[in-house]
Amino acid sequence: MTTPTEPNTFRRVMIASAGGTGLPSGTRVAQQFAAADARFRLVNIVCNPAALYPTLMLSFPDWCEAHRAMLHGAQVALRDAVIALHGVVAATDAEIVDLTALHQGAAEALAHTAAQWNADLVVVAAHPREHHWDSRIDPEELVALIGRPVLYLPPASGGASDAPAASRVLVAIDGSDTALDALRTALDVAPPGARIKVVYAADDRFAWCEWLPFEVVSQHRIDVLRRGVAMLEQGGRAAETALLELDDESGDASSAILGEAQRWHADLIVMGSHGMRGAPHPLPGHVTSRTLRDAACPVLVCARSASSLRAVATPRIGLSEPHPGSAGGLFYQ
Known part of the structure; x- marks a missing residue:
């Protein structure tokens, strides 16, 4: 039971972004709502290159090359974010979620990842051009899928180097x-x-x-x-x-x-x-x-009985598993 001197802060915080935009600043924003010993997980969403260019007929070699370039960029962005957060948060790891390998939408794939990791708060750092971005993460859809709070950081706030305190x-x-x-x-x-x-x-x-x-x-x-x-x-x-x-x-x-x-x-x-x-x-x-x-x-969207759902076991979501050897299970410790 929570006591008045020990607020019910979040202990497992997942920060997600398409293209790695806003991961460090999103972590700093979420840190003020998290427990002192909270664990943070950075998630970079990689979408299907063919979905980004629907008017173009990509040949298979071109598609593979574009996909490899996007995966490499996601790895670099995650490494840079982890380095930027060194000494800022106690524990941080990172993961790439490859929508091409999972055959899922961004919100569905992220909900699966959050459920597997048992995140009690998911932070969504919006992409500056998210209305053109296939991997856009819908925070409301996430709340409906995982039944846990989602903190949405609009482009205007997600790119700030110094996160303002929620005063x-x-x-x-x-x-x-x-x-x-x-x-x-x-x-x-x-x-x-x-x-x-x-x-x-x-x-x-x-x-x-x-x-x-x-x-x-x-x-x-x-x-x-x-x-x-x-x-x-x-x-x-x-x-x-x-x-x-x-x-x-x-x-x-x-x-x-x-x-x-x-x-x-x-x-x-x-x-x-x-x-x-x-x-x-x-x-x-x-x-x-x-x-x-x-x-x-920033907007914090809460589901019904969000405070009690944080203590409930991880919900079971019937989603397909990533292909063997895909980047969907790529971790950086």
């Missing part, structure tokens, strides 16, 4: 169990001196206001924030909350969250993988998806 943590809740579990996770892992602000923001304008009185909806929002205040006080944190107003008729909660994060100068946004109207699996266009797409600061 201002913004937690978005909507009354769902998933959102309240995200607040519990934030209370567990936020640095002791960090300020935590809980805000209510949900796409509930059309969901409720058409058939519920305005007073009922308003009371629900107040009750949700009161629960947030109680959790903050129980965790020994100063109660700081806000009820975000949605500016336009579309009721875009993600814009309200991102706007508040910018005004409040948040270093980290924490939210659930789905809210009251969502499903456990990611759906395009909902609040978390839109927040991840446009966020300028």
Whole structure:
């Protein structure tokens, strides 16, 4: 059982990137949420060269040469990242995940790797050109597959050489169990001196206001924030909350969250993988998806009961194994 003097910090942290971008800085960001003796694993995603150039007809020799060059580049990037982190973290190892050998998508392959290694936090360092990158890792899909928190570092924050401390943590809740579990996770892992602000923001304008009185909806929002205040006080944190107003008729909660994060100068946004109207699996266009797409600061996405799932045995995921001798099992100790 966790005691108040021993916060429930992460002990097995996996940092993943396509092309090796952001591995050192991602590790430094994750370090402030990890235990002092935490182990870190760097994962470089190598995609299929044919998928990168869909309009070109690559001959087999050209494909093999491109694949070899990408594997070599991934090895160099991992070695450089391990060297850069020498003396920064206590224990670091590295792995190449070759999507060509695994015949899987990036999120599926990384979920398999995280489950095998029993990671309790997965950090995704976004590629600067991820919308053109075949090996893009979808953080929401990862949360749905492994049921554990995923820390997403957008390109704007992933390339910084000095990782800023998470001194201002913004937690978005909507009354769902998933959102309240995200607040519990934030209370567990936020640095002791960090300020935590809980805000209510949900796409509930059309969901409720058409058939519920305005007073009922308003009371629900107040009750949700009161629960947030109680959790903050129980965790020994100063109660700081806000009820975000949605500016336009579309009721875009993600814009309200991102706007508040910018005004409040948040270093980290924490939210659930789905809210009251969502499903456990990611759906395009909902609040978390839109927040991840446009966020300028790191976003920690938590699944339902994330704090308790970290202590559960590794989930079994029915995925194919890498080919013998492939780079999917390549390690650097």
